[in-house]
Amino acid sequence: MKKKREELPMASYREQVLDLVKGHQVVIVSGETGCGKSTQVPQFIAEYLLQGSSTVGSVICTQPRRISAVSIAKRVSVEMGDWPRSLGIKNGMVGYQIRLESKVAEENVLVFCTTGILLRRLESDKTLEGVTHVIVDEVHERTIESDFLLVILKQLCSVRPDLRIILMSATVEANKFSEYFGYCPVITVPGRTYPVQVQYLEDVIEATGNLSELCYVTNLGYTLEEDSPYALRRQRIKRDHGNIDVSGKHGTSRRVRLDWFEEDSDEDDPYDPTRIESKLTTVSRTESTTPNEENANQDDNNNTEKQEEETLKYSKQTRKMIRRIDQDRINYDLILDLIDYVCIRSREQETPMSRQVPETGAILVFLPGMPEIRRLYDLISAHHVLGDAQKFVLIALHSTLSSEHQEKAFDVPPKGMRKIVLSTNIAETGVTISDVTVVIDTGMAKIVSYDKKKRITRLRQMFVAKANARQRRGRAGRVQEGLCFHLFTENKFLEASNKLYST
Numbered sequence: 023m024k025k026k027r028e029e030l031p032m033a034s035y036r037e038q039v040l041d042l043v044k045g046h047q048v049v050i051v052s053g054e055t056g057c058g059k060s061t062q063v064p065q066f067i068a069e070y071l072l073q074g075s076s077t078v079g080s081v082i083c084t085q086p087r088r089i090s091a092v093s094i095a096k097r098v099s100v101e102m103g104d105w106p107r108s109l110g111i112k113n114g115m116v117g118y119q120i121r122l123e124s125k126v127a128e129e130n131v132l133v134f135c136t137t138g139i140l141l142r143r144l145e146s147d148k149t150l151e152g153v154t155h156v157i158v159d160e161v162h163e164r165t166i167e168s169d170f171l172l173v174i175l176k177q178l179c180s181v182r183p184d185l186r187i188i189l190m191s192a193t194v195e196a197n198k199f200s201e202y203f204g205y206c207p208v209i210t211v212p213g214r215t216y217p218v219q220v221q222y223l224e225d226v227i228e229a230t231g232n233l234s235e236l237c238y239v240t241n242l243g244y245t246l247e248e249d250s251p252y253a254l255r256r257q258r259i260k261r262d263h264g265n266i267d268v269s270g271k272h273g274t275s276r277r278v279r280l281d282w283f284e285e286d287s288d289e290d291d292p293y294d295p296t297r298i299e300s301k302l303t304t305v306s307r308t309e310s311t312t313p314n315e316e317n318a319n320q321d322d323n324n325n326t327e328k329q330e331e332e333t334l335k336y337s338k339q340t341r342k343m344i345r346r347i348d349q350d351r352i353n354y355d356l357i358l359d360l361i362d363y364v365c366i367r368s369r370e371q372e373t374p375m376s377r378q379v380p381e382t383g384a385i386l387v388f389l390p391g392m393p394e395i396r397r398l399y400d401l402i403s404a405h406h407v408l409g410d411a412q413k414f415v416l417i418a419l420h421s422t423l424s425s426e427h428q429e430k431a432f433d434v435p436p437k438g439m440r441k442i443v444l445s446t447n448i449a450e451t452g453v454t455i456s457d458v459t460v461v462i463d464t465g466m467a468k469i470v471s472y473d474k475k476k477r478i479t480r481l482r483q484m485f486v487a488k489a490n491a492r493q494r495r496g497r498a499g500r501v502q503e504g505l506c507f508h509l510f511t512e513n514k515f516l517e518a519s520n521k522l523y524s525t
Protein backbone atom coordinates (compact mmCIF):
# COMPACT_ATOMS: atom_id res chain seq x y z
CA MET A 23 0.00 0.00 0.00
CA LYS A 24 2.84 2.39 0.97
CA LYS A 25 4.71 1.52 -2.24
CA LYS A 26 1.56 2.11 -4.33
CA ARG A 27 1.17 5.55 -2.74
CA GLU A 28 4.76 6.40 -3.51
CA GLU A 29 4.31 5.42 -7.15
CA LEU A 30 1.48 7.93 -7.70
CA PRO A 31 2.59 11.13 -9.52
CA MET A 32 1.20 13.17 -6.64
CA ALA A 33 3.77 11.66 -4.25
CA SER A 34 6.64 13.73 -5.65
CA TYR A 35 4.62 16.95 -5.18
CA ARG A 36 4.07 16.44 -1.46
CA GLU A 37 6.61 19.02 -0.25
CA GLN A 38 5.59 21.54 -2.91
CA VAL A 39 1.93 21.24 -1.91
CA LEU A 40 2.69 21.59 1.80
CA ASP A 41 5.03 24.58 1.26
CA LEU A 42 2.50 26.42 -0.89
CA VAL A 43 -0.32 25.72 1.56
CA LYS A 44 1.82 27.11 4.38
CA GLY A 45 2.58 30.27 2.42
CA HIS A 46 -0.77 31.00 0.72
CA GLN A 47 -4.32 31.08 1.92
CA VAL A 48 -5.69 29.56 -1.30
CA VAL A 49 -3.87 27.01 -3.48
CA ILE A 50 -5.11 25.14 -6.55
CA VAL A 51 -4.03 21.59 -7.29
CA SER A 52 -4.75 20.87 -10.90
CA GLY A 53 -4.21 17.20 -11.59
CA GLU A 54 -4.82 14.91 -14.50
CA THR A 55 -6.83 11.80 -13.90
CA GLY A 56 -5.17 9.12 -11.80
CA CYS A 57 -2.47 11.43 -10.40
CA GLY A 58 -3.79 10.76 -6.91
CA LYS A 59 -5.13 14.18 -5.96
CA SER A 60 -8.37 12.96 -4.33
CA THR A 61 -6.71 10.37 -2.11
CA GLN A 62 -3.27 11.93 -1.52
CA VAL A 63 -3.67 15.68 -0.98
CA PRO A 64 -6.07 15.30 2.00
CA GLN A 65 -3.61 12.81 3.50
CA PHE A 66 -0.61 15.13 3.05
CA ILE A 67 -2.38 17.82 5.06
CA ALA A 68 -3.74 15.43 7.68
CA GLU A 69 -0.31 13.82 8.17
CA TYR A 70 1.26 17.27 8.45
CA LEU A 71 -1.23 18.20 11.17
CA LEU A 72 -0.64 14.91 13.00
CA GLN A 73 3.14 15.34 12.90
CA GLY A 74 2.98 18.93 14.15
CA SER A 75 3.66 19.86 17.74
CA SER A 76 0.24 21.44 18.09
CA THR A 77 -2.72 19.08 18.22
CA VAL A 78 -5.14 21.70 16.97
CA GLY A 79 -6.56 21.50 13.50
CA SER A 80 -8.60 19.39 11.20
CA VAL A 81 -9.25 18.99 7.50
CA ILE A 82 -12.60 18.91 5.68
CA CYS A 83 -12.58 17.58 2.13
CA THR A 84 -15.72 17.99 0.03
CA GLN A 85 -16.76 15.72 -2.79
CA PRO A 86 -19.56 16.44 -5.27
CA ARG A 87 -21.18 13.02 -4.81
CA ARG A 88 -22.04 10.82 -1.83
CA ILE A 89 -20.45 7.79 -3.43
CA SER A 90 -17.05 9.44 -3.83
CA ALA A 91 -17.13 10.92 -0.30
CA VAL A 92 -17.65 7.44 1.16
CA SER A 93 -15.34 5.48 -1.14
CA ILE A 94 -12.44 7.94 -0.87
CA ALA A 95 -12.83 8.12 2.94
CA LYS A 96 -12.59 4.32 3.10
CA ARG A 97 -9.55 4.18 0.86
CA VAL A 98 -7.74 6.98 2.71
CA SER A 99 -8.54 5.43 6.09
CA VAL A 100 -6.85 2.20 4.99
CA GLU A 101 -3.89 4.05 3.42
CA MET A 102 -3.36 6.05 6.61
CA GLY A 103 -3.22 2.87 8.61
CA ASP A 104 -6.48 3.11 10.53
CA TRP A 105 -7.87 -0.17 11.84
CA PRO A 106 -10.51 -1.75 9.58
CA ARG A 107 -14.02 -0.37 10.27
CA SER A 108 -12.62 2.49 12.32
CA LEU A 109 -14.13 5.19 10.09
CA GLY A 110 -15.69 7.89 12.20
CA ILE A 111 -14.78 6.37 15.57
CA LYS A 112 -12.83 7.99 18.38
CA ASN A 113 -9.59 6.16 17.65
CA GLY A 114 -9.77 6.60 13.89
CA MET A 115 -8.16 9.39 11.92
CA VAL A 116 -10.72 9.57 9.13
CA GLY A 117 -14.49 10.09 9.04
CA TYR A 118 -17.20 10.95 6.55
CA GLN A 119 -20.56 12.61 6.49
CA ILE A 120 -23.19 12.42 3.79
CA ARG A 121 -26.96 12.99 3.83
CA LEU A 122 -28.59 10.71 6.45
CA GLU A 123 -25.27 9.09 7.34
CA SER A 124 -22.64 10.45 9.65
CA LYS A 125 -19.51 8.58 10.66
CA VAL A 126 -17.60 11.35 12.35
CA ALA A 127 -15.93 11.66 15.74
CA GLU A 128 -14.49 14.85 17.16
CA GLU A 129 -11.05 13.23 17.17
CA ASN A 130 -11.04 12.59 13.39
CA VAL A 131 -8.40 14.78 11.79
CA LEU A 132 -9.77 14.31 8.26
CA VAL A 133 -13.46 14.31 7.34
CA PHE A 134 -14.84 13.76 3.85
CA CYS A 135 -18.31 15.11 3.14
CA THR A 136 -20.49 16.19 0.25
CA THR A 137 -20.51 19.83 -0.82
CA GLY A 138 -24.11 20.10 0.42
CA ILE A 139 -23.16 18.95 3.92
CA LEU A 140 -20.46 21.64 4.26
CA LEU A 141 -22.90 24.30 3.02
CA ARG A 142 -25.40 23.15 5.66
CA ARG A 143 -22.72 23.31 8.36
CA LEU A 144 -21.78 26.85 7.31
CA GLU A 145 -25.36 27.96 8.04
CA SER A 146 -24.88 27.35 11.76
CA ASP A 147 -21.08 27.41 12.08
CA LYS A 148 -20.19 30.44 9.98
CA THR A 149 -16.44 30.46 10.76
CA LEU A 150 -15.87 26.68 10.69
CA GLU A 151 -14.50 26.61 14.17
CA GLY A 152 -11.68 24.10 14.70
CA VAL A 153 -11.19 23.55 10.97
CA THR A 154 -7.80 24.64 9.65
CA HIS A 155 -7.97 23.34 6.07
CA VAL A 156 -10.86 23.04 3.61
CA ILE A 157 -10.25 21.01 0.44
CA VAL A 158 -12.84 21.31 -2.33
CA ASP A 159 -12.40 18.47 -4.83
CA GLU A 160 -13.58 18.40 -8.47
CA VAL A 161 -14.28 22.17 -8.56
CA HIS A 162 -14.18 22.08 -12.37
CA GLU A 163 -17.55 20.30 -12.33
CA ARG A 164 -19.10 23.71 -11.62
CA THR A 165 -22.26 22.67 -9.83
CA ILE A 166 -24.41 25.41 -8.28
CA GLU A 167 -23.45 24.04 -4.86
CA SER A 168 -19.69 24.07 -5.46
CA ASP A 169 -19.75 27.55 -7.02
CA PHE A 170 -21.80 28.81 -4.08
CA LEU A 171 -19.36 27.20 -1.64
CA LEU A 172 -16.46 29.02 -3.31
CA VAL A 173 -18.26 32.36 -2.89
CA ILE A 174 -18.76 31.70 0.83
CA LEU A 175 -15.19 30.47 1.31
CA LYS A 176 -13.84 33.57 -0.40
CA GLN A 177 -15.74 35.72 2.10
CA LEU A 178 -14.58 33.53 4.97
CA CYS A 179 -10.93 34.08 3.99
CA SER A 180 -10.98 37.62 5.35
CA VAL A 181 -12.72 36.61 8.59
CA ARG A 182 -10.40 33.62 9.13
CA PRO A 183 -6.94 34.56 7.79
CA ASP A 184 -5.54 31.35 9.34
CA LEU A 185 -7.89 29.14 7.29
CA ARG A 186 -6.27 27.39 4.33
CA ILE A 187 -8.28 26.50 1.23
CA ILE A 188 -7.16 23.98 -1.37
CA LEU A 189 -9.15 23.66 -4.57
CA MET A 190 -8.66 20.52 -6.62
CA SER A 191 -9.54 20.55 -10.26
CA ALA A 192 -9.03 18.72 -13.54
CA THR A 193 -6.59 20.64 -15.73
CA VAL A 194 -9.41 22.41 -17.57
CA GLU A 195 -10.47 25.68 -15.96
CA ALA A 196 -7.83 25.74 -13.19
CA ASN A 197 -6.75 29.25 -14.21
CA LYS A 198 -10.30 30.61 -13.94
CA PHE A 199 -10.41 29.58 -10.28
CA SER A 200 -6.97 31.06 -9.68
CA GLU A 201 -8.17 34.37 -11.13
CA TYR A 202 -11.26 34.31 -8.90
CA PHE A 203 -9.03 33.89 -5.85
CA GLY A 204 -6.70 36.77 -6.74
CA TYR A 205 -4.34 34.75 -8.93
CA CYS A 206 -3.49 32.23 -6.23
CA PRO A 207 -0.78 29.63 -7.09
CA VAL A 208 -1.62 26.58 -9.19
CA ILE A 209 0.27 23.27 -9.04
CA THR A 210 -0.15 21.11 -12.13
CA VAL A 211 0.38 17.38 -11.74
CA PRO A 212 0.51 14.86 -14.63
CA GLY A 213 -1.77 11.83 -14.54
CA ARG A 214 -1.10 8.14 -14.38
CA THR A 215 -3.29 5.40 -15.72
CA TYR A 216 -2.65 1.96 -17.17
CA PRO A 217 -3.04 1.35 -20.93
CA VAL A 218 -6.60 0.74 -22.12
CA GLN A 219 -7.30 -0.86 -25.52
CA VAL A 220 -10.10 1.05 -27.23
CA GLN A 221 -12.65 -0.51 -29.57
CA TYR A 222 -15.23 1.63 -31.35
CA LEU A 223 -18.57 0.54 -32.74
CA GLU A 224 -17.08 -0.25 -36.16
CA ASP A 225 -14.48 -2.53 -34.54
CA VAL A 226 -17.15 -4.32 -32.55
CA ILE A 227 -19.31 -4.84 -35.62
CA GLU A 228 -16.37 -5.80 -37.83
CA ALA A 229 -15.28 -8.38 -35.30
CA THR A 230 -18.77 -9.61 -34.67
CA GLY A 231 -20.39 -9.63 -38.07
CA ASN A 232 -18.70 -10.44 -41.29
CA LEU A 233 -15.16 -11.59 -40.85
CA SER A 234 -15.29 -14.98 -42.45
CA GLU A 235 -13.70 -13.36 -45.52
CA LEU A 236 -10.71 -12.38 -43.39
CA CYS A 237 -10.37 -15.88 -41.94
CA TYR A 238 -11.05 -15.12 -38.32
CA VAL A 239 -14.62 -15.67 -37.39
CA THR A 240 -15.44 -14.40 -33.93
CA ASN A 241 -18.91 -15.80 -33.68
CA LEU A 242 -20.24 -12.80 -31.76
CA GLY A 243 -22.65 -12.60 -34.63
CA TYR A 244 -24.30 -9.26 -34.07
CA THR A 245 -26.30 -8.18 -37.09
CA LEU A 246 -28.80 -5.38 -37.40
CA GLU A 247 -31.88 -5.97 -39.48
CA GLU A 248 -33.31 -3.09 -41.48
CA ASP A 249 -36.51 -3.07 -39.43
CA SER A 250 -34.73 -3.33 -36.06
CA PRO A 251 -35.73 -0.69 -33.49
CA TYR A 252 -32.05 0.25 -33.36
CA ALA A 253 -31.88 0.94 -37.11
CA LEU A 254 -32.17 4.41 -38.51
CA ARG A 255 -35.31 5.19 -40.42
CA ARG A 256 -34.40 5.59 -44.09
CA GLN A 257 -33.36 9.16 -44.54
CA ARG A 258 -35.43 11.39 -46.75
CA ILE A 259 -33.16 13.63 -48.77
CA LYS A 260 -34.50 16.92 -50.04
CA ARG A 261 -33.60 17.67 -53.68
CA ASP A 262 -33.91 21.32 -54.57
CA HIS A 263 -33.58 22.64 -58.10
CA GLY A 264 -34.47 26.22 -57.17
CA ASN A 265 -36.96 28.42 -59.03
CA ILE A 266 -37.99 27.53 -62.57
CA ASP A 267 -40.33 29.19 -65.07
CA VAL A 268 -43.41 27.20 -66.04
CA SER A 269 -45.38 28.28 -69.12
CA GLY A 270 -49.15 28.28 -68.86
CA LYS A 271 -52.03 28.83 -71.22
CA HIS A 272 -52.16 31.82 -73.55
CA GLY A 273 -48.42 32.41 -73.32
CA THR A 274 -48.42 33.14 -69.55
CA SER A 275 -45.58 31.95 -67.37
CA ARG A 276 -45.11 31.44 -63.64
CA ARG A 277 -42.09 31.03 -61.34
CA VAL A 278 -42.33 27.98 -59.12
CA ARG A 279 -39.91 26.24 -56.80
CA LEU A 280 -38.92 22.73 -57.85
CA ASP A 281 -38.09 20.47 -54.91
CA TRP A 282 -38.90 16.94 -53.81
CA PHE A 283 -37.93 14.27 -51.26
CA GLU A 284 -36.02 11.11 -52.16
CA GLU A 285 -35.42 8.12 -49.90
CA ASP A 286 -31.74 7.57 -49.17
CA SER A 287 -30.57 4.13 -50.19
CA ASP A 288 -29.25 1.78 -47.54
CA GLU A 289 -27.02 0.13 -50.13
CA ASP A 290 -23.36 0.80 -50.55
CA ASP A 291 -22.79 2.24 -54.00
CA PRO A 292 -20.47 -0.19 -55.82
CA TYR A 293 -19.43 2.46 -58.34
CA ASP A 294 -18.42 5.00 -55.72
CA PRO A 295 -16.21 3.28 -53.17
CA THR A 296 -15.36 6.56 -51.47
CA ARG A 297 -18.96 7.35 -50.67
CA ILE A 298 -19.21 5.56 -47.36
CA GLU A 299 -15.63 6.25 -46.37
CA SER A 300 -16.08 9.94 -46.90
CA LYS A 301 -19.12 9.91 -44.66
CA LEU A 302 -17.24 7.95 -42.06
CA THR A 303 -14.21 10.22 -42.08
CA THR A 304 -15.63 13.71 -42.47
CA VAL A 305 -14.87 15.47 -39.24
CA SER A 306 -15.94 18.96 -38.33
CA ARG A 307 -13.02 20.91 -36.91
CA THR A 308 -14.78 24.17 -36.20
CA GLU A 309 -15.14 23.68 -32.45
CA SER A 310 -13.60 26.29 -30.24
CA THR A 311 -10.89 25.07 -27.91
CA THR A 312 -9.35 26.11 -24.68
CA PRO A 313 -5.55 25.90 -24.37
CA ASN A 314 -5.80 22.84 -22.17
CA GLU A 315 -7.83 21.01 -24.74
CA GLU A 316 -5.32 21.66 -27.50
CA ASN A 317 -3.24 18.62 -26.67
CA ALA A 318 -6.27 16.43 -26.93
CA ASN A 319 -7.11 17.99 -30.30
CA GLN A 320 -3.55 17.51 -31.51
CA ASP A 321 -3.95 13.82 -30.82
CA ASP A 322 -7.16 13.83 -32.80
CA ASN A 323 -5.51 15.60 -35.75
CA ASN A 324 -2.61 13.17 -35.83
CA ASN A 325 -5.06 10.35 -35.82
CA THR A 326 -7.11 11.60 -38.74
CA GLU A 327 -4.74 10.39 -41.50
CA LYS A 328 -4.26 7.06 -39.83
CA GLN A 329 -7.98 6.82 -39.33
CA GLU A 330 -8.69 7.49 -43.02
CA GLU A 331 -6.40 4.58 -43.92
CA GLU A 332 -7.95 2.40 -41.28
CA THR A 333 -11.47 3.15 -42.40
CA LEU A 334 -10.67 1.40 -45.66
CA LYS A 335 -10.07 -1.83 -43.75
CA TYR A 336 -13.70 -2.11 -42.67
CA SER A 337 -15.71 -4.49 -44.78
CA LYS A 338 -18.64 -3.44 -46.93
CA GLN A 339 -20.97 -5.21 -44.49
CA THR A 340 -19.60 -3.23 -41.53
CA ARG A 341 -19.89 0.05 -43.38
CA LYS A 342 -23.46 -0.79 -44.26
CA MET A 343 -24.27 -1.62 -40.63
CA ILE A 344 -22.67 1.57 -39.38
CA ARG A 345 -24.79 3.52 -41.80
CA ARG A 346 -27.88 1.71 -40.64
CA ILE A 347 -27.36 1.77 -36.88
CA ASP A 348 -29.02 4.55 -34.90
CA GLN A 349 -26.25 5.72 -32.57
CA ASP A 350 -28.60 7.94 -30.60
CA ARG A 351 -30.47 4.93 -29.18
CA ILE A 352 -29.27 2.61 -26.45
CA ASN A 353 -28.79 -0.71 -28.19
CA TYR A 354 -29.63 -3.21 -25.46
CA ASP A 355 -29.26 -6.20 -27.82
CA LEU A 356 -25.70 -5.20 -28.64
CA ILE A 357 -24.75 -4.53 -25.01
CA LEU A 358 -26.13 -7.90 -23.92
CA ASP A 359 -24.35 -9.62 -26.79
CA LEU A 360 -21.11 -7.87 -25.91
CA ILE A 361 -21.28 -8.85 -22.22
CA ASP A 362 -22.02 -12.40 -23.28
CA TYR A 363 -19.01 -12.25 -25.64
CA VAL A 364 -16.68 -10.82 -22.96
CA CYS A 365 -17.72 -13.32 -20.29
CA ILE A 366 -18.32 -16.44 -22.32
CA ARG A 367 -17.74 -16.62 -26.05
CA SER A 368 -14.37 -14.83 -26.23
CA ARG A 369 -12.91 -17.63 -24.10
CA GLU A 370 -13.82 -20.18 -26.74
CA GLN A 371 -12.09 -18.33 -29.58
CA GLU A 372 -8.62 -17.42 -30.78
CA THR A 373 -9.10 -14.13 -32.63
CA PRO A 374 -7.34 -10.74 -32.45
CA MET A 375 -10.32 -9.32 -30.56
CA SER A 376 -10.81 -12.27 -28.18
CA ARG A 377 -7.12 -12.22 -27.24
CA GLN A 378 -7.56 -8.65 -25.94
CA VAL A 379 -10.51 -9.52 -23.71
CA PRO A 380 -9.46 -9.82 -20.03
CA GLU A 381 -10.54 -13.17 -18.62
CA THR A 382 -11.21 -11.80 -15.16
CA GLY A 383 -12.25 -8.55 -13.54
CA ALA A 384 -15.40 -6.52 -13.41
CA ILE A 385 -17.37 -5.06 -16.32
CA LEU A 386 -18.55 -1.47 -15.98
CA VAL A 387 -21.38 -0.36 -18.27
CA PHE A 388 -22.13 3.36 -18.61
CA LEU A 389 -25.81 4.13 -19.23
CA PRO A 390 -27.64 7.46 -19.14
CA GLY A 391 -30.12 6.95 -16.29
CA MET A 392 -32.13 4.75 -13.96
CA PRO A 393 -34.76 3.55 -16.50
CA GLU A 394 -31.97 2.34 -18.81
CA ILE A 395 -30.13 0.68 -15.91
CA ARG A 396 -33.34 -1.07 -14.86
CA ARG A 397 -34.04 -2.31 -18.36
CA LEU A 398 -30.55 -3.75 -18.85
CA TYR A 399 -30.62 -5.18 -15.32
CA ASP A 400 -33.80 -7.10 -16.18
CA LEU A 401 -32.40 -8.32 -19.49
CA ILE A 402 -29.19 -9.59 -17.87
CA SER A 403 -31.09 -11.20 -14.99
CA ALA A 404 -33.25 -13.08 -17.49
CA HIS A 405 -30.25 -14.18 -19.61
CA HIS A 406 -29.70 -17.96 -19.65
CA VAL A 407 -26.04 -17.67 -18.53
CA LEU A 408 -25.45 -14.13 -17.26
CA GLY A 409 -28.52 -14.42 -15.05
CA ASP A 410 -26.86 -17.16 -12.97
CA ALA A 411 -26.40 -15.53 -9.54
CA GLN A 412 -23.76 -18.14 -8.62
CA LYS A 413 -21.46 -16.86 -11.37
CA PHE A 414 -22.37 -13.21 -11.89
CA VAL A 415 -22.91 -10.35 -9.43
CA LEU A 416 -25.09 -7.67 -10.95
CA ILE A 417 -24.97 -4.20 -9.38
CA ALA A 418 -26.81 -0.99 -10.25
CA LEU A 419 -25.03 2.26 -9.42
CA HIS A 420 -27.15 5.42 -9.34
CA SER A 421 -27.16 8.52 -7.17
CA THR A 422 -30.67 7.80 -5.85
CA LEU A 423 -29.69 4.38 -4.44
CA SER A 424 -28.65 4.07 -0.81
CA SER A 425 -24.95 4.34 0.01
CA GLU A 426 -25.10 0.82 1.41
CA HIS A 427 -26.22 -0.41 -2.00
CA GLN A 428 -23.65 1.75 -3.81
CA GLU A 429 -20.86 0.32 -1.68
CA LYS A 430 -21.50 -3.16 -3.10
CA ALA A 431 -19.99 -1.93 -6.36
CA PHE A 432 -16.59 -1.75 -4.64
CA ASP A 433 -16.64 -5.28 -3.17
CA VAL A 434 -14.45 -7.70 -5.09
CA PRO A 435 -16.47 -10.92 -5.65
CA PRO A 436 -15.06 -14.34 -4.78
CA LYS A 437 -12.83 -16.08 -7.35
CA GLY A 438 -14.82 -17.53 -10.22
CA MET A 439 -17.55 -14.88 -10.00
CA ARG A 440 -17.71 -11.84 -12.26
CA LYS A 441 -19.13 -8.47 -11.29
CA ILE A 442 -21.18 -6.44 -13.76
CA VAL A 443 -21.79 -2.83 -12.67
CA LEU A 444 -24.46 -0.82 -14.49
CA SER A 445 -23.83 2.82 -13.76
CA THR A 446 -24.66 6.35 -14.73
CA ASN A 447 -21.92 8.97 -15.02
CA ILE A 448 -21.42 8.84 -11.24
CA ALA A 449 -18.72 6.22 -11.84
CA GLU A 450 -17.01 8.53 -14.34
CA THR A 451 -14.85 10.51 -11.90
CA GLY A 452 -13.85 10.42 -8.28
CA VAL A 453 -14.47 6.73 -7.69
CA THR A 454 -12.12 3.82 -8.27
CA ILE A 455 -13.75 0.41 -8.67
CA SER A 456 -10.46 -1.37 -8.41
CA ASP A 457 -11.31 -4.62 -10.23
CA VAL A 458 -12.76 -3.09 -13.44
CA THR A 459 -11.00 -4.46 -16.53
CA VAL A 460 -13.72 -3.88 -19.16
CA VAL A 461 -15.76 -0.73 -19.79
CA ILE A 462 -18.76 -0.66 -22.11
CA ASP A 463 -19.70 2.93 -22.90
CA THR A 464 -23.01 3.80 -24.55
CA GLY A 465 -21.75 7.40 -24.93
CA MET A 466 -24.98 8.73 -23.41
CA ALA A 467 -25.62 10.76 -20.28
CA LYS A 468 -28.49 12.69 -18.76
CA ILE A 469 -27.53 16.30 -18.26
CA VAL A 470 -29.39 18.96 -16.33
CA SER A 471 -30.23 21.81 -18.67
CA TYR A 472 -32.21 24.98 -18.27
CA ASP A 473 -35.19 25.61 -20.55
CA LYS A 474 -35.27 29.40 -20.92
CA LYS A 475 -38.75 29.47 -22.46
CA LYS A 476 -40.42 27.33 -19.79
CA ARG A 477 -38.06 28.55 -17.07
CA ILE A 478 -37.48 25.09 -15.73
CA THR A 479 -34.49 22.82 -15.38
CA ARG A 480 -34.82 19.37 -16.85
CA LEU A 481 -32.79 16.27 -17.60
CA ARG A 482 -31.84 15.82 -21.24
CA GLN A 483 -30.23 12.73 -22.67
CA MET A 484 -27.14 13.82 -24.59
CA PHE A 485 -24.09 12.42 -26.28
CA VAL A 486 -21.11 12.90 -23.99
CA ALA A 487 -18.17 15.22 -24.67
CA LYS A 488 -14.78 13.85 -25.73
CA ALA A 489 -13.34 14.42 -22.28
CA ASN A 490 -16.14 12.39 -20.68
CA ALA A 491 -15.63 9.53 -23.13
CA ARG A 492 -11.90 9.54 -22.29
CA GLN A 493 -12.72 9.64 -18.61
CA ARG A 494 -15.05 6.65 -19.00
CA ARG A 495 -12.50 4.57 -20.86
CA GLY A 496 -9.89 5.46 -18.25
CA ARG A 497 -12.00 3.66 -15.63
CA ALA A 498 -10.80 0.37 -17.16
CA GLY A 499 -7.18 1.33 -16.52
CA ARG A 500 -7.17 2.69 -12.97
CA VAL A 501 -5.44 -0.20 -11.28
CA GLN A 502 -4.45 -2.47 -14.18
CA GLU A 503 -4.58 -2.66 -17.98
CA GLY A 504 -8.04 -2.87 -19.52
CA LEU A 505 -10.32 -2.79 -22.53
CA CYS A 506 -13.02 -0.29 -23.48
CA PHE A 507 -15.84 -0.73 -25.98
CA HIS A 508 -17.34 2.57 -27.07
CA LEU A 509 -20.70 1.83 -28.68
CA PHE A 510 -20.35 4.74 -31.10
CA THR A 511 -18.07 5.24 -34.08
CA GLU A 512 -14.65 6.82 -33.88
CA ASN A 513 -16.01 9.62 -36.04
CA LYS A 514 -18.81 10.31 -33.63
CA PHE A 515 -16.14 10.57 -30.93
CA LEU A 516 -14.04 12.98 -33.01
CA GLU A 517 -17.11 15.08 -33.78
CA ALA A 518 -18.13 15.24 -30.12
CA SER A 519 -17.89 18.47 -28.22
CA ASN A 520 -14.64 19.30 -26.43
CA LYS A 521 -16.43 20.85 -23.52
CA LEU A 522 -16.61 18.73 -20.42
CA TYR A 523 -20.10 18.59 -18.99
CA SER A 524 -20.51 18.37 -15.25
CA THR A 525 -21.39 14.98 -13.78
Ligand SMILES: Nc1ncnc2c1ncn2[C@@H]1O[C@H](COP(=O)(O)OP(=O)(O)OP(=O)(O)O)[C@@H](O)[C@H]1O
Pocket residue numbers: 030053054055056057058059060061062097214451452453454455456500501
Ligand atom coordinates in the same frame (compact mmCIF):
# COMPACT_ATOMS: atom_id res chain seq x y z
N1 LIG B 1 -10.19 1.76 -3.83
C1 LIG B 1 -9.04 1.67 -4.47
N2 LIG B 1 -8.47 0.47 -4.69
C2 LIG B 1 -7.30 0.35 -5.35
N3 LIG B 1 -6.60 1.40 -5.82
C3 LIG B 1 -7.12 2.62 -5.63
C4 LIG B 1 -8.36 2.83 -4.93
N4 LIG B 1 -8.60 4.16 -4.89
C5 LIG B 1 -7.56 4.75 -5.53
N5 LIG B 1 -6.68 3.82 -5.95
C6 LIG B 1 -5.44 4.07 -6.73
O1 LIG B 1 -5.03 5.42 -6.55
C7 LIG B 1 -5.02 6.09 -7.80
C8 LIG B 1 -5.38 7.55 -7.58
O2 LIG B 1 -6.73 7.67 -7.15
P1 LIG B 1 -7.36 9.12 -6.91
O3 LIG B 1 -8.82 8.94 -6.72
O4 LIG B 1 -6.62 9.81 -5.83
O5 LIG B 1 -7.04 9.80 -8.31
P2 LIG B 1 -7.41 11.22 -8.89
O6 LIG B 1 -6.15 11.83 -9.37
O7 LIG B 1 -8.21 11.98 -7.89
O8 LIG B 1 -8.27 10.88 -10.18
P3 LIG B 1 -9.81 11.14 -10.51
O9 LIG B 1 -10.07 12.59 -10.34
O10 LIG B 1 -9.92 10.65 -11.93
O11 LIG B 1 -10.57 10.28 -9.55
C9 LIG B 1 -5.96 5.29 -8.68
O12 LIG B 1 -5.69 5.44 -10.06
C10 LIG B 1 -5.70 3.88 -8.21
O13 LIG B 1 -4.55 3.38 -8.84
